Amino acid sequence: NDVNSRTGAFAMRLEKGSREFYFTVRAVNTAGNVGSGRSHGIMWEVSAQDEGQVTMSWQLWMGVGIVLFLCVTAGFAIRIYETRKDHSLREERMRGIKRRRMENRTKALRSILEAMTGDVLVPVRQPDQFSELLGEEAHLPTRMRFDNVDMERYDVNTQDAVVFVVTDIQDSTLMSYADAAAYRELQKKHDLLIRLLVDYYQGYEISTQGDSFELVFPTVPLATRFCMETQKRMMEDDWSEAVMALPSASFVPDPETGQAMFAGPRIRLGMHYAKIEDFKRKYHDTTKSTTYTGPGFTLARQLGDAAAGGQVIMSEPTWLELHSVLSQAEFPIAESLGVFDFSNTHPELRDIEPFMVYQLHPAMDSGRVWRSLGHNLRGGDRVEGGPGLNVMPEPSRDTHDSISVVIVKLTSSQDRESWLQPHDMPYHIRQQVEQWCCCLAQIFEGFVISDPLRAAQVMVLFKSATKAIRFSMVCQVAFLYTEWDVQELQEHDLAGPQVSQMGEVLFEGPRFAIAVHNSTEVLSEHAK
Numbered sequence: 001n002d003v004n005s006r007t008g009a010f011a012m013r014l015e016k017g018s019r020e021f022y023f024t025v026r027a028v029n030t031a032g033n034v035g036s037g038r039s040h041g042i043m044w045e046v047s048a049q050d051e052g053q054v055t056m057s058w059q060l061w062m063g064v065g066i067v068l069f070l071c072v073t074a075g076f077a078i079r080i081y082e083t084r085k086d087h088s089l090r091e092e093r094m095r096g097i098k099r100r101r102m103e104n105r106t107k108a109l110r111s112i113l114e115a116m117t118g119d120v121l122v123p124v125r126q127p128d129q130f131s132e133l134l135g136e137e138a139h140l141p142t143r144m145r146f147d148n149v150d151m152e153r154y155d156v157n158t159q160d161a162v163v164f165v166v167t168d169i170q171d172s173t174l175m176s177y178a179d180a181a182a183y184r185e186l187q188k189k190h191d192l193l194i195r196l197l198v199d200y201y202q203g204y205e206i207s208t209q210g211d212s213f214e215l216v217f218p219t220v221p222l223a224t225r226f227c228m229e230t231q232k233r234m235m236e237d238d239w240s241e242a243v244m245a246l247p248s249a250s251f252v253p254d255p256e257t258g259q260a261m262f263a264g265p266r267i268r269l270g271m272h273y274a275k276i277e278d279f280k281r282k283y284h285d286t287t288k289s290t291t292y293t294g295p296g297f298t299l300a301r302q303l304g305d306a307a308a309g310g311q312v313i314m315s316e317p318t319w320l321e322l323h324s325v326l327s328q329a330e331f332p333i334a335e336s337l338g339v340f341d342f343s344n345t346h347p348e349l350r351d352i353e354p355f356m357v358y359q360l361h362p363a364m365d366s367g368r369v370w371r372s373l374g375h376n377l378r379g380g381d382r383v384e385g386g387p388g389l390n391v392m393p394e395p396s397r398d399t400h401d402s403i404s405v406v407i408v409k410l411t412s413s414q415d416r417e418s419w420l421q422p423h424d425m426p427y428h429i430r431q432q433v434e435q436w437c438c439c440l441a442q443i444f445e446g447f448v449i450s451d452p453l454r455a456a457q458v459m460v461l462f463k464s465a466t467k468a469i470r471f472s473m474v475c476q477v478a479f480l481y482t483e484w485d486v487q488e489l490q491e492h493d494l495a496g497p498q499v500s501q502m503g504e505v506l507f508e509g510p511r512f513a514i515a516v517h518n519s520t521e522v523l524s525e526h527a528k
Helices: 058-120 130-134 172-178 178-198 220-236 295-306 316-329 427-443 465-482 486-491
Strands: 002-005 008-016 021-029 034-037 048-050 159-170 204-209 214-216 260-262 267-275 280-284 289-293 314-315 333-341 353-361 381-384 403-410 446-450 459-462 504-505 512-519
Touching: 021 295, 058 172, 159 172, 159 178, 159 220, 159 295, 159 504, 172 178, 178 204, 178 214, 178 220, 178 353, 204 220, 204 289, 214 220, 220 260, 220 267, 220 314, 220 353, 220 427, 267 512, 289 446, 295 314, 314 316, 314 403, 316 333, 316 353, 333 427, 403 427, 403 465, 427 459, 427 486, 459 465
Parallel strands: 267 314
Antiparallel strands: 002 008, 008 021, 021 034, 159 214, 159 267, 204 214, 280 289, 314 353, 333 353, 333 381, 403 459, 403 512, 446 459
């Protein structure tokens, strides 16, 4: 750039070297004196229209590039956020739909079960006072009695056969280190709730070991209802934010429905039914308390320690006492975890033979989510697997006894004359059908026959035609409210959802034909 004035002339030039740019300045005053200078090399990337004009430096270009990059990145981030938000909303809507369907199925199953079981199912009034008592800050007595006229009264410390129950809080040590104040709050409410429920279900508190309770109950149904109600209350209680922030006490939703799978402390519960020869009972005159010892009590301790947090397990003798009186325990669903050996866990158990261990799930009409906690138990060696949900004993096939056979068969389309061939049966649908049949068979004491050669149908055996017919009625209701995979139904040409002209749901998925036959013939060959 050249500048001329009355005092002289000024000239500045931009020169380009091999790797750098230089500025040279030359000045001439009126006297004719000349002065010049050259700048240090500057590695600037410039674009010049000519030697006298510099358009932009590399810093400006970089700034513009950074701004553009940030704009594009922000745009992508906003788009991703909106996409994820829409996806989350869709998932939440789907979970809401599934929850409502589960609620509808729960109501329908509860109604049909009450109708089908008749006067066998007598709902016992729940201790509604618990919510008020748990909210009080005042100290409550250790033992409290609730007037429940629906229950027969027992004196557990005079029974020749009892049920031992041992409870324990999962990760209690870890939680006490994480937040001592919150854990004290948790344990205080936990202890109060356990003692209220023990008293309500006519149990007796033998002793406590830290956060573990050692209890005894007069009957298996009462012990079972205590265990199931304990898990329910622990999950549904209004725990503080500090407690919910503790390890192993946070909210864990079910990925399918969004319902609570865990919320609050996770309690281990182990049950064992023992006869008088398996335990010793001693009354202390000074403490006015009764203590128990012996292999039966020790085995209950091992089962309580072997369970996972949120799990209820029982020994084989306990299940043998329970399966015929499930109605008195409000129909929990049992699942066999396999045969376990506990003989190496304690000297008193060295003569104990391996036995089947069962896990209890909430009743089908409870509306609660099942917890899949695996088939491994702490301390116990798994010897062999179990039959899963098909846990009822097989009916006697004596030729003098009649056996009712139920066949549940799946049609391949809305045309009832079109039947599925064995190789056409979708695997996931087969699993759903078998699971429903096994669960409902427990309620009506049925035994499910699994035949891979007849994969399109399920056979269930019953001791009486009445139970077989009731099972069939409940099955159709259960299938109506089952969440089926519509895409899988379409792929296998299976009939999908159908509603009436009034908008009422007629079918949610495939159609099932159910037949009942009563016979005195021996069915073992057909069953095999």
